[in-house]
Amino acid sequence: MDHFEIRNGEMFAENVPLATIAAEVGTPVYVYSHSTLQRHAQVFRDALSALPRKHLAFAVKSNPNLSVLSVLRDEGYGADVVSEGEMKRALAAGIPASDIVFSGVGKSRRELAAALDAGIGQFNIESEEEGVELAEIARDKGGHAVATLRVNPDVDAGTHAKISTGKAENKFGVAYHDAAEIYARLSACEGLNLRGLAVHIGSQISDLAPSRAAFEKMGELMRQLRSAGHSVTHMDLGGGLGVPYRLGETLPGPDDYGAMVAEVTRDWDATIMFEPGRVITGNSGVLITEVIRVKPGVSAPFVVVDAAMNDLARPSLYDAWHDFLAVRPRGEMMEAHIVGPICESSDTFAKNRTIDVVEAGDLAVFRTAGAYGATMANTYNSRALVPEVMVKGDKWAVVADRIEPETIFAAERLPDWLS
Numbered sequence: 201m202d203h204f205e206i207r208n209g210e211m212f213a214e215n216v217p218l219a220t221i222a223a224e225v226g227t228p229v230y231v232y233s234h235s236t237l238q239r240h241a242q243v244f245r246d247a248l249s250a251l252p253r254k255h256l257a258f259a260v261k262s263n264p265n266l267s268v269l270s271v272l273r274d275e276g277y278g279a280d281v282v283s284e285g286e287m288k289r290a291l292a293a294g295i296p297a298s299d300i301v302f303s304g305v306g307k308s309r310r311e312l313a314a315a316l317d318a319g320i321g322q323f324n325i326e327s328e329e330e331g332v333e334l335a336e337i338a339r340d341k342g343g344h345a346v347a348t349l350r351v352n353p354d355v356d357a358g359t360h361a362k363i364s365t366g367k368a369e370n371k372f373g374v375a376y377h378d379a380a381e382i383y384a385r386l387s388a389c390e391g392l393n394l395r396g397l398a399v400h401i402g403s404q405i406s407d408l409a410p411s412r413a414a415f416e417k418m419g420e421l422m423r424q425l426r427s428a429g430h431s432v433t434h435m436d437l438g439g440g441l442g443v444p445y446r447l448g449e450t451l452p453g454p455d456d457y458g459a460m461v462a463e464v465t466r467d468w469d470a471t472i473m474f475e476p477g478r479v480i481t482g483n484s485g486v487l488i489t490e491v492i493r494v495k496p497g498v499s500a501p502f503v504v505v506d507a508a509m510n511d512l513a514r515p516s517l518y519d520a521w522h523d524f525l526a527v528r529p530r531g532e533m534m535e536a537h538i539v540g541p542i543c544e545s546s547d548t549f550a551k552n553r554t555i556d557v558v559e560a561g562d563l564a565v566f567r568t569a570g571a572y573g574a575t576m577a578n579t580y581n582s583r584a585l586v587p588e589v590m591v592k593g594d595k596w597a598v599v600a601d602r603i604e605p606e607t608i609f610a611a612e613r614l615p616d617w618l619s
């Protein structure tokens with residue numbers, strides 16, 4: 201459920217007409233619903249209420265906007281970060297360092313040191329080499345790093361290849377069959393407090409069977425480690441739960457996921473950790489765009505909109521589907537291709553799609569744009585960096601400015617040997 205609905209013939213975000221935001225901020229613009237974010241955070245947490253000990257860390261990479269982070273902080277979420285920049289954002293949003301988990305396959309020495317200085321709660325290390333390096337840095341600082349070992353369970357998440365992370369050939373984690381030995385060696389490292397295992401098999405997961413299989417394998421490994429005398433108190437199950445991108449589509453939801461996790465982990469006697477991203481933010485945001493013009497095409501007309509692949513990259517990266525809805529629907533449908541202005545054929549949001557009839561000057565939205573939307577935006581074709589707005593009830597505010605090309609090229613320098 202979300203709070204983007206048609207009322208009296210036009211789409212609102214909570215109690216604010218999207219047309220008002222478009223008129224004042226311009227388009228394209230992302231709009232987030234505060235109530236939807238809050239609700240998703242609560243629904244996910246409530247779905248895990250059967251677990252005696254848990255920790256929730258919001259995956260910052262899905263939407264790192266400071267206002268979004270502060271909503272999640274108020275809901276009691278920590279943060280899962282994958283770079284020093286994300287760590288700085290989480291800290292700036294007031295998320296306690298001790299509730300931050302640092303994930304990622306390429307944490308640099310500098311990032312490891314900065315995270316130790318900040319007092320990060322847990323490092324999810326992805327190789328023996330990283331663990332040794334982290335232990336060394338922590339020892340030099342006269343302390344120790346709290347960590348889990350990320351394991352690659354060799355399970356196919358059944359999602360798009362570019363967002364699958366848990367197969368043996370993927371770069372993430374250590375190989376399942378090597379994990380016990382690596383855990384044993386790293387446990388002996390002074391400077392490292394290795395307290396558990398981590399797993400994350402992919403994103404936009406629409407079938408719970410692969411997750412269950414991965415978690416069961418992790419449970420096996422946990423028991424094996426314990427019987428070899430190692431301490432395993434924390435089990436991080438990652439994120440990845442999918443969301444419906446098409447109106448009417450049904451996917452396993454947080455309740456199904458929670459029930460599965462409760463069953464698999466019932467005798468684990470560990471703190472179970474989660475890193476949800478998309479399931480919290482995905483349907484909490486839309487991207488408003490204006491139709492520039494409609495031009496004839498061979499099989500259907502092209503609806504050329506002012507948003508492009510630089511603003512919302514998912515269709516060009518993953519062939520992702522985003523529903524396209526008119527802000528003031530006329531009640532008639534047309535078949536069209538939806539494209540942006542960028543000079544690449546991959547700047548295509550949809551082909552031969554049945555959509556609301558739109559004309560030049562009409563406003564429309566791409567739904568389910570709250571996750572991996574604004575955060576992946578760039579300025580290709582010297583377009584502005586897209587702004588973000590948050591709505592709460594009848595209040596709204598710009599929570600990230602549009603960054604104009606002049607601001608971007610102000611950081612460029614002409615060397616004195618160029619006239």
Ligand SMILES: *Cc1c(COP(=O)(O)O)cnc(C)c1O
Binds near residue numbers: 303
């Ligand atoms: C991306 C990522 C997540 C979040 O994934 P979602 O599909 O957005 O829930 C969680 N953990 C790790 C390690 C990730 O890389």
